Amino acid sequence: MSRPFAWQMAAALVLVLGGMALETMQGGTAANIWPALGLVLVAAIAGSLFATAPLIEAGIAFIGAHGAAWLLISGIAGHEGNAGPSFYLALVGAWLLAWRCVTALSAIKPASRQAAAALGLIIPVIFGVWILILWEAIVRGAGIPFLLLPAPSAIGARIVSSASILAADVNQTVFKAVLAGYAIGCISGFAAAVAADRFIFLRRGLLPIGNMAAALPIIGVAPIMVMWFGFGWESKAAVVVVMTFFPMLVNTVAGLSSAGHMERDLMRTYASGYWQMLFKLRLPAAMPFIFNALKINSTLALIGAIVAEFFGTPVVGMGFRISTEVGRMNIDMVWAEIAVAAVAGSVFYGGVALLERAVTFWHPSIRGG
């Protein structure tokens, strides 16, 4: 590397020296400021000495950044809202070290597939952890009111202490309403698309009507579905069906016409029937479109089920919990539900995306080229 001294390291050094000067003049705003400042200082200097060996530099920056962050956050206990400028200077210095760490890691060209996979995992994890660190440190350092924004540690504690309630909510909303609605909506949208493809009057008639169904506001549909299907999960599943039907319909219709002329003519020269053409050519060719719809629907379904629970529900469910706990000022519980919903949605989406990779391995967007 031609630059022996990375700018993140230089900036961290300047900030820490400034922090030390300020701390000497004022001092005493929170515990552990001096060890944190010292750790960042040592890591910035030591890391720069190894600027030509990215792995060692990244390791030193990693230890310095996270050690300092841990010292700062544990030191703020009992001093909430009283953090002085030196606290933030040390925090930004540590964050710059983490930045340097990720930059150094990104520059490494991994030798093996496992190393590449590990790198691909560790870089986003450091990113995500630093969002939480900055959130925690700023909320507690500045003493932001609990109702406005609880610290991640408080949300985490709430998740642990309310695990059984959260599990019941996930069971009600995700495993009953979302999965049932998603399956029914996607399958019926797919079946309608195949029918619309087979019969021209359906294509002419159904697609415009489907278009209108897609424009239905979910806020308006949800109370109607509750009146039709009751307070249980069935009415939420019905909302999810309404939301997921149309994306699957239009994507499948588009996918079924995506096979090329030459490929269709080829099937004609074999005197293949409609169903053979469908199963051997047009459905495989439509798979990238169908998976697009499955991915879009995986996030739509969760949103639909949670919002639908605002309009009448038994005393369980993620949407129910969010709407009632907000009224009771239990903001940490609301955040806990949001966090669980985000994880559930990501797992759902990730699962569909993995399945997509396995099924449409042949598509240029997946095989890369």
Add this chain to the structure above:
Amino acid sequence: MTIRPSVGVSASVKPANEAPANEPVVEAQKLGLAFQTGDGPVQALSDVDLTIGKGEFVSFIGPSGCGKTTLLRVIADLERPTEGTISINGMTPEQAREKRAYGYVFQAAALYPWRTIERNVALPLEIMGLSRSEQQERIRRTLELVNLTGFEKKYPWQLSGGMQQRASIARALAFDADLLLMDEPFGALDEIVRDHLNEQLLKLWARTEKTICFVTHSIPEAVYLSTRIVVMSPRPGRVTDIIESTLPKERPLDIRESPEFLAIAARVRDGLRAGHSYED
């Protein structure tokens, strides 16, 4: 020089003395096809008379818009003629298609990317309902015929363009139709690969004794491969000359420098020039 005299540069080139001795595979009389477009009808084919005998290798050559691909598609029942009659093995093109009387090779390989090479070759066999063991046997045989043994488990996108086109030829050969229709199959390949595939195609033709209709816009390719060359011209698409090749059946690549070859090529070029007006 032993080129037979031209029968006429206008049309209807099917005198009895030139009809092939073998039984006819394709017979067209007064064949015409008009496409309906937004600007009114376009005459893609007009007044085509043609007989192709069993075991012949017939090339169709002409500038773009001369209807050579349309003619091939009419034989394959991918287009319907609007005038005249055409029969394949004594049947209508539709009956012939239903009976899987021909294999068709397109301008691009058109292999299905989600199938391996062997599953691509198996595609027509699956549609025809052949047993697994019969499929395996035919895949092995046809892949050997096009020198692709060892590539059964590869996906099309893992192969070069020339190999992909060979796989598509294997697919057209797999169900043993006697007639092979090829629409500029090597048009997208570079000249070195093209020479190599031309040579292989001739060997394959000699081994399998199939009837081949071959559309091209390359004069050397047409002369090198064919027993007969059908010269066509546009507006309206029509046959302007039919040239019998006097080259021997055994054709090494360097036959293309022989005076006989060059004489036939010159006559093809004359035919193309006569039929095509360059004023537009």
